[in-house]
């Protein structure tokens with residue numbers, strides 16, 4: 001699934017959300033383990049927890065879409081369940097083996113923790129840049145290194161040991177503890193979608209809980225809608241001088257395309273070359289001027305990066321597979337960024353489309369219609385406003401942190417991530433990653449996508465498969481569950497500055513989307529290192545200190561959740 005990426009520097013809300021700190025006002029149950037005892041247990045067991053995390057990282061649990069598990073993920077699942085069993089958990093598998101469940105205690109109600117075992121891959125370009133090999137689980141003096149050290153194997157280690165401190169110290173609970181281990185979080189949530197189909201939360205629980213898959217503390221997540229816009233009819237015209245024979249670009253729907261190119265066949269190559277060279281200049285100048293009556297969303301000077309090459313020179317340089325024969329290639333080099341923050345990148349697909357829109361001697365086919373749609377509905381905008389998606393921010397939403405625009409923080413974002421041309425089906429498809437704003441709905445997104453595409457003879461639909469769209473979700477400031485998490489964080493983290501914990505809105509999509517009465521809670525602590533989030537990045541790592549602190553905080557929080565009289569549910 002299109003995952004996270006916090007670029008938190010821009011996203012943090014330092015407001016204390018009006019949450020006063022009641023401290024230890026609730027009378028602890030008789031068998032509560034004092035915080036000091038939890039800390040002692042953590043000290044004594046740090047070595048074991050580190051060994052577990054290091055070994056977990058060594059399983060290369062990179063998954064594919066679908067309902068099969070890779071052997072490494074299966075082995076990690078068994079390792080995690082066996083470890084849990086030695087701690088006192090009952091274990092079982094569910095969702096056709098995609099999910100592992102660890103249960104402790106009994107009760108009508110249950111407290112859940114949702115964790116994923118799968119990790120994102122390490123690309124060939126990234127690999128040499130790792131200080132320690134990404135699947136080595138190297139432990140240095142004060143850190144554990146490797147893919148998953150934070151996301152989400154670090155969280156797994158801290159949660160398991162948190163439970164162990166409580167079990168070892170003979171805490172007794174009013175509720176059952178259920179740790180649910182998924183395996184397809186970085187794909188399409190096939191795992192937990194299947195699990196909650198089998199065991200609907202309303203009927204089987206968990207009653208409430210947390211998802212440790214981000215930074216402390218997320219107040220809400222934007223929605224997501226992966227939408228395909230399809231234009232049909234790729235035919236060339238013998239009456240036209242130029243015909244486009246292919247268009248490529250983008251690496252993933254949730255990434256801003258940093259490279260895109262059009263292959264053009266011409267009946268008069270020199271004339272076409274002259275036209276394209278002129279158009280590149282004209283378009284670049286217009287973009288640089290920051291003013292255009294034709295391009296939607298051009299509100300300030302923009303530096304394009306377009307180029308033109310002979311077909312053979314392009315093929316020699318880039319060696320694209322199976323590229324249809326042409327005469328000239330127009331290309332753009334953009335800047336990649338995460339699709340949930342498209343304003344941080346420069347979209348090469350858009351640049352190529354803006355140029356294609358101006359070509360005068362091409363047929364009016366799917367290419368042309370796609371270019372026109374992009375030029376007039378997307379252009380340089382990244383908020384879907386060109387499609388008619390409205391932005392509002394009512395008073396109940398938190399205000400954007402300093403330096404960040406309200407629409408970026410709270411509104412919808414749109415990233416044109418991919419183009420795919422399918423000659424066999426005679427169609428061209430644009431794939432857009434919408435992050436649904438807190439006051440928008442996916443109905444609005446799809447309706448406006450359909451209406452705007454129809455103006456250019458296109459159609460719009462959610463992408464096929466599970467996990468293509470989820471509604472946005474957030475807590476208001478006076479929610480008992482969010483308050484519980486904030487208070488737990490503050491109680492455990494004594495000596496932190498008064499403005500922590502950081503409560504913020506995120507464009508991420510996590511397992512939180514599949515459940516109610518859950519909060520995304522850690523494992524990344526932005527104090528004292530504001531830039532400590534390495535999710536999906538090279539050199540992912542966690543400090544041992546943070547790992548241990550997480551285990552203490554999780555133990556404290558879980559104990560509260562398991563012992564409190566009334567569940568803080570909506």
Ligand SMILES: [Zn+2]
Pocket residue numbers: 003116151152185213
């Ligand atoms: Zn994750």
